[in-house]
Amino acid sequence: MSERVVSEPQRRRRRPTKQGVVLSHELIVHTALRLVGQHGAEALTVRRLGAALGADPSAVYRYFQSADDLLLAIAEELIARAQDGWRATGDWRADLRDIGLRLHACYQAHPQAALLAAHRTTGRVHEIAAVEAILGVLRTAGFPDPEAVRIYHAFIDQSLGFAVLDAAALALPAVAHSADLRAWNASYARLDAAANPHIAATVHLLAADMRHSGYPYALDLLLDAAAARLAATR
Amino acid sequence: MSERVVSEPQRRRRRPTKQGVVLSHELIVHTALRLVGQHGAEALTVRRLGAALGADPSAVYRYFQSADDLLLAIAEELIARAQDGWRATGDWRADLRDIGLRLHACYQAHPQAALLAAHRTTGRVHEIAAVEAILGVLRTAGFPDPEAVRIYHAFIDQSLGFAVLDAAALALPAVAHSADLRAWNASYARLDAAANPHIAATVHLLAADMRHSGYPYALDLLLDAAAARLAATR
DNA sequence: GTCCTACGTCAAGGATGTTGACGTAGCCTG
DNA sequence: CAGGCTACGTCAACATCCTTGACGTAGGAC
Numbered sequence: 001m002s003e004r005v006v007s008e009p010q011r012r013r014r015r016p017t018k019q020g021v022v023l024s025h026e027l028i029v030h031t032a033l034r035l036v037g038q039h040g041a042e043a044l045t046v047r048r049l050g051a052a053l054g055a056d057p058s059a060v061y062r063y064f065q066s067a068d069d070l071l072l073a074i075a076e077e078l079i080a081r082a083q084d085g086w087r088a089t090g091d092w093r094a095d096l097r098d099i100g101l102r103l104h105a106c107y108q109a110h111p112q113a114a115l116l117a118a119h120r121t122t123g124r125v126h127e128i129a130a131v132e133a134i135l136g137v138l139r140t141a142g143f144p145d146p147e148a149v150r151i152y153h154a155f156i157d158q159s160l161g162f163a164v165l166d167a168a169a170l171a172l173p174a175v176a177h178s179a180d181l182r183a184w185n186a187s188y189a190r191l192d193a194a195a196n197p198h199i200a201a202t203v204h205l206l207a208a209d210m211r212h213s214g215y216p217y218a219l220d221l222l223l224d225a226a227a228a229r230l231a232a233t234r
Numbered sequence: 235m236s237e238r239v240v241s242e243p244q245r246r247r248r249r250p251t252k253q254g255v256v257l258s259h260e261l262i263v264h265t266a267l268r269l270v271g272q273h274g275a276e277a278l279t280v281r282r283l284g285a286a287l288g289a290d291p292s293a294v295y296r297y298f299q300s301a302d303d304l305l306l307a308i309a310e311e312l313i314a315r316a317q318d319g320w321r322a323t324g325d326w327r328a329d330l331r332d333i334g335l336r337l338h339a340c341y342q343a344h345p346q347a348a349l350l351a352a353h354r355t356t357g358r359v360h361e362i363a364a365v366e367a368i369l370g371v372l373r374t375a376g377f378p379d380p381e382a383v384r385i386y387h388a389f390i391d392q393s394l395g396f397a398v399l400d401a402a403a404l405a406l407p408a409v410a411h412s413a414d415l416r417a418w419n420a421s422y423a424r425l426d427a428a429a430n431p432h433i434a435a436t437v438h439l440l441a442a443d444m445r446h447s448g449y450p451y452a453l454d455l456l457l458d459a460a461a462a463r464l465a466a467t468r
Numbered sequence: 469g470t471c472c473t474a475c476g477t478c479a480a481g482g483a484t485g486t487t488g489a490c491g492t493a494g495c496c497t498g
Numbered sequence: 499c500a501g502g503c504t505a506c507g508t509c510a511a512c513a514t515c516c517t518t519g520a521c522g523t524a525g526g527a528c
Contacts, residue, residue, distance in 0.1 A: 004518085006474070015475060015524060023476085046516060056477050058517080067516065119402035123421040128430065131422075135432035149439040154452035161395020164402075168353035187357045188365075196362065198369035205383040218388035224462060225455035238487085240505070249493060249506060257507085280485060290508050292486080301485065 005065055019054035025063050028053065029073050033113055036074075041112040041171060072124070075117035080126040082106035086133070092141035093223050099134060100159045100219045107163035108213075114167035118160045131156075143230060151226050158222060162215040239299055253288035259297050262287065263307050270346045275405035278346050308344070309351030313360040316340035320367070326375035327457050333368060334393045334453045338400070342447075345401035352398045365390075377464060385460050392456060396449040 008025045016022050028049070035052050036044050046067055050057030064070040082103045088095050107114035121127070134155065138148040188207070193200035242259045250256050262283070269277045269286050280301055284291030298304040316337050322329050341348035355361070368389060372382040423441070427434035 004475095017476060045514085047514080058478085059476055061517075062475055119399050128422070128425065128433070132430045132433050135436060139432050139435070145436050145439055149436050149443050150448075150451050151455075152440075153443050153448035154455055157396060157399055157448040158392060158452050161399045162391060163395075164398050165353050165391055165395045188362070191362065196366045198373055199362070199366050201373070202369060202379050202383050205379055206386075209383050209387050214384075214387040214391040217384050218392050218456065221385075221388060221459035222452065222455050225458040228458060228462065238506095251507060279483090281483085292509085293507055295486070296506055 004061055005063065017053075017055040017059065021054040023053065023055060023059060023063065025073070028060060028063055028070070029077050032070060032074055033077065033110060036112040036116070037110055041115050044112075044116065071117055072120055072122045074113055075120045076122050076124045076126050078106055078110060078113060078117060079103075079122070079130055083126060083130055083133070088133070088137060088140075092137050093227065095137045096134070096155065096223060096226075097219060099130075099137075100155065101216070103159045104163050104166070104213070104215050107160075107167055108170065111167035111170035114163055115171050118164045118167065141230065142233075143226075144233060147229060147233070151222075151229075155222060158218065159215075162213065162218065166213045166215065238295055239297065251287075251289040251293065255288040257287065257289060257293060257297065259307070262294060262297055262304070263311055266304065266308055267311065267344055267347070270344050275346050302350075305347060305350050306354070308347040309354065310358060310360065312340055312344060312347060312351065313358075313364065317360055317364060317367075322367070322371060322374075326371050327461065329371045330368070330389065330457060331453060333364070333371075334389065335450065337364075337393050338397050338447070338449050341394075341397035341401050342404065345404035348397055348401035349405050352394045352401070375464065376467075377460075378467060381463060381467070385463075389456060392452065393449075396447065396452065400447045400449065 014022050014024075021027075031052050032044060032049055035049060039048075046060055047057045049060060049070075053059075060070065064073065082105075083099075086099060086102060107118055131152070134152050135148060138151055139145065143151060188199060189203050191199055191203075199206070248256050248258075255261075265286050266278060266283055269283060273282075280294055281291045283294060287293070294304065298307065316339075320333060320336060341352060365386070368386050369382060372385055373379065377385060422433060423437050425433055425437075433440070
């Protein structure tokens with residue numbers, strides 16, 4: 001397989017397409033994000049991307065090895081946006097909470113893309129920077145290395161897991177989405193109270209709580225437990 | 235669109251296929267699950283399912299409206315299996331831990347289906363039973379209703395979030411999957427230690443830890459924090 | 469200018485889900 | 499046990515997907 005893709009810094013010929021667009025790595029990623037944001041996750045196909053760019057679909061393969069490679073680039077872009085502007089304050093708990101909420105908010109802003117990309121390990125610069133930042137916060141706070149690694153793992157996967165779940169809810173077609181919400185108000189409220197006493201006793205609380213993401217609360221629980229373990233090691 | 239699908243109880247003619255197989259709703263779901271389990275993630279296509287059944291692929295459409303409809307049926311099956319045999323012991327912490335690990339294991343066993351189904355609110359019998367069981371454990375343990383609902387929400391979404399994330403890793407095409415794993419061993423190990431001191435100091439721990447799911451540890455953190463809050467309310 | 473080659477384009481191959489038409493084989497009725 | 503109705507398995511076809519080899523043009527280097 002001869003090299004079809006040329007790495008970005010070595011690119012020299014910037015030939016416009018038939019429709020006059022000058023392609024670039026960056027333009028393709030941004031166009032893909034816009035495409036997904038506007039027309040949903042299933043709109044991200046090489047053919048549609050080509051059409052949106054104003055180029056032959058196969059031109060994308062001059063910039064990315066495969067559709068999967070493009071997905072990784074999108075994942076990187078999302079991570080980069082989440083990290084943009086973050087600074088450590090010295091308060092490990094506030095710092096982790098900030099990182100978590102930023103990640104979550106960023107994926108929520110692009111739910112369809114998040115759905116596709118949140119579960120990929122890119123191994124690229126921005127992801128590495130995020131790993132370094134989180135580990136740094138934990139180790140500086142005084143967590144022993146094995147504990148720091150475990151908490152890092154739990155923290156990042158919890159954040160991404162909630163991001164995927166909440167993104168999936170946002171990415172649902174409006175009809176199905178409101179149907180999901182109605183389920184808590186209608187279907188669950190109509191259950192037999194004798195057969196499901198605990199649901200019956202809390203259905204009003206449930207209906208209110210399930211309308212929001214459970215992530216902030218779950219994040220606080222994780223930070224609580226981490227703080228307790230830190231205190232115990234001293 | 236005339237009705238191509240006949241609901242299961244009304245089915246009468248059980249004509250064998252050319253290869254002598256008598257199809258049924260149940261057989262198709264089970265075969266689909268087996269297909270995913272044996273031949274990995276990308277094996278679940280209508281055409282391959284037809285071949286595995288010993289029938290024309292389009293015969294599946296006599297039993298399910300669409301591939302998505304089939305996936306929902308598979309999801310039902312998964313929920314049922316996760317719950318099968320669970321009993322409350324009276325130890326709220328052990329009970330919740332058991333439910334969480336069962337859910338996670340069940341979705342892990344069928345990643346392809348989990349990936350597409352874990353974020354849907356079905357409102358069917360097995361889902362309702364799970365909600366009732368979890369709420370029951372929490373309320374019986376003595377959590378006040380508002381706290382019980384919040385913890386339920388965090389618990390179930392954390393479980394499903396990790397399930398999706400871990401399932402996605404398993405459901406990845408083999409090439410992309412091994413690339414993800416290699417990232418930790420190769421790419422991260424080769425980083426500049428000066429630029430990423432925290433990664434450099436823990437890379438061996440990271441490589442070992444990231445090979446497994448972070449869910450059990452995250453689950454313990456959540457249960458720790460919940461126990462602390464319960465103690466505080468007394 | 470002139471050459472080289474990067475890269476946009478074309479065409480094709482083999483996947484995918486899905487549907488309309490067709491005819492046979494299974495059940496029901498008598 | 500004959501006849502008919504129709505459920506349902508099959509076939510063929512469509513539109514779409516990703517991907518790749520071949521081709522030729524146009525942009526940059528000198």
